[in-house]
Amino acid sequence: MVDSTATEKDGAGFKIIYQILITMLVIAIIPLGGLWYIGIHKSRQQWTANIYRNLVENTEHLTRSVDDWTNMNLRLLEQNAALPAILGMDSNGQNPVLKAVTDTYEWIYLAFTILPDGQNLGRSDGKPVTFYGDREYFKQVLGGKPMGQQVLLGKTSNKPAFILAKPIKGEGAKNHGVIAIAMTLEDLSKTITKTRIGETGYAILLDDTNRLIAHGQGEVSSELQDFSSHPVLSQRNRFDHDSFVFEDNGKKIVAFSKRTGQGWTLIVQQDYKEAYAAADQAQRNALLLLLVTLATVIVIAYLLARRLSTPIRNLTLIADEISRGNLNAVIKEKGRSDEIGALARAIDRMGVSLQMAFERLRKR
Structure with a gap:
């Protein structure tokens, strides 16, 4: 009987302390976890918006730079196309002007003119003339377009090159031929895609057929590269x-x-890991802070649970002693000013009442 009672008392004590502990943890963890999740979710959303805005701003900035660079080269072609030495359509007069162009602008390796029949007339490099009538940029200009452009394997450099061309127009807007400049893609990449985004971000410039014009990492091979499959x-x-x-x-x-x-x-792109590195680090720090906070909450909840359950267990033991006839048990919790103190004083009064009742019974 004693063992059964002791087991019952121990089980009751176990249930009280851990019920209090679990209740306190639930009350603390649910709002804490909810706030953590909401904070991380909103932080992730804000960081995503910042990354997107940064990509857009860099793309728009580089787009303006490319447009400015292209317009500068087109103005260069227009200005030289209007020079008397170029309009004269004589190679002896054109070659010094074309040579000055390549000497002034380091990214231009060849400046040249083409007659309406496609035959090369003037050249900046002094090499023998060649036939350019099969080139798309030449056909575009003779077809009436204000400018011609093409990415191709240069006949002079035997490397991927970017060609810009403008018409040479004399009096009456008569087309005397074409003036063009050729640029290697390596030099062009250095000129127009200097902007870096972190360690892995860079820009890629493609023509209207998705062929590579410039690459921020300088990855221009000896062959024309088609980027149509870029995701x-x-x-x-x-x-x-x-x-x-x-x-x-x-x-x-x-x-x-x-x-x-x-x-x-x-196209402006960046590795996902680097773009979200700060966000991921902030998330890890927040998770670490949450774990530390949870550990602190568990310790505090356990201490509070013990503080609440210990006097209850003591009072349970005293009540059990009184039920066994031990009316002299000392109740330490009587001095408390809370509900536990009130319970302790009630048990103490019950013990006094039982003592008085026993005394009356003995006197009879």
């Missing part, structure tokens, strides 16, 4: 409809694209 252009490997996060060669990237004034495409 930003093909919209493949997109993580959701409204996302700017893509997968490129097994690696997640953030990217944004914009058309330039000439119909080219500028």
Whole structure:
């Protein structure tokens, strides 16, 4: 009987302390966890918006730079096309002017003129003339377009080159021929894509057929590169409809694209890990802070649970002693001013009443 009672008392004590502990933890953890989740979620959303805004701003800035760079070269062509030495359509007069162009602008490796029949007339490099009538930029200008452009393997450099061309027009807007400049893509990449975004962010410039004009990492091979399969252009490997996060060669990237004034495409991209590095670090720090806070809450809740359950267990033991006839048990909790103190004083009065009743019974 004694063992059964002791077991009952121990079980009751176990239930009280841990019920109090679990209740306090639930009350603390639910709002704390909710606030943490909401804070992390909103922080992630804000960081995503910042990354997107940064990509857009960099893309727009570079687009303006590309347009300014292109317009500068077109003005260069227009100004030289209007010079008497060029309008004279004589190679002896044109060659010094064309040579001055390549000497002044380091990214231009060849300046040249073409007759309406496609035959090369003047050259800045002094090499033998060649036939350019099969070139798309030449056909564009003779077809009436205000400018011609093409990415191709240069006949002079045997490397991928970017060509800009303008008509040579004399009196009456008669087309005397074409003036053009050729630029290697390596030099062009250095000139127009100097902007870096962190350690992994860079820009890619493509022509209207998605051929590479310039690459921020200088990755221009000896062959013409078609970037039509880039995930930003093909919209493949997109993580959701409204996302700017893509997968490129097994690696997640953030990217944004914009058309330039000439119909080219500028892509700005950055590794996903670097773009979200600060956000991920903030999330890890917040999680660490949450774990520390939870550990502190658990310790405090346990101490409070013990503080509340210990006097209750003591009073339970005293009540049990009184029920066994031990009316001299000392109740330490009588001095408390809370509900536990009131319970202790009630048990003490009960013990006194029982003593008085026993005394009356003995006197009879």
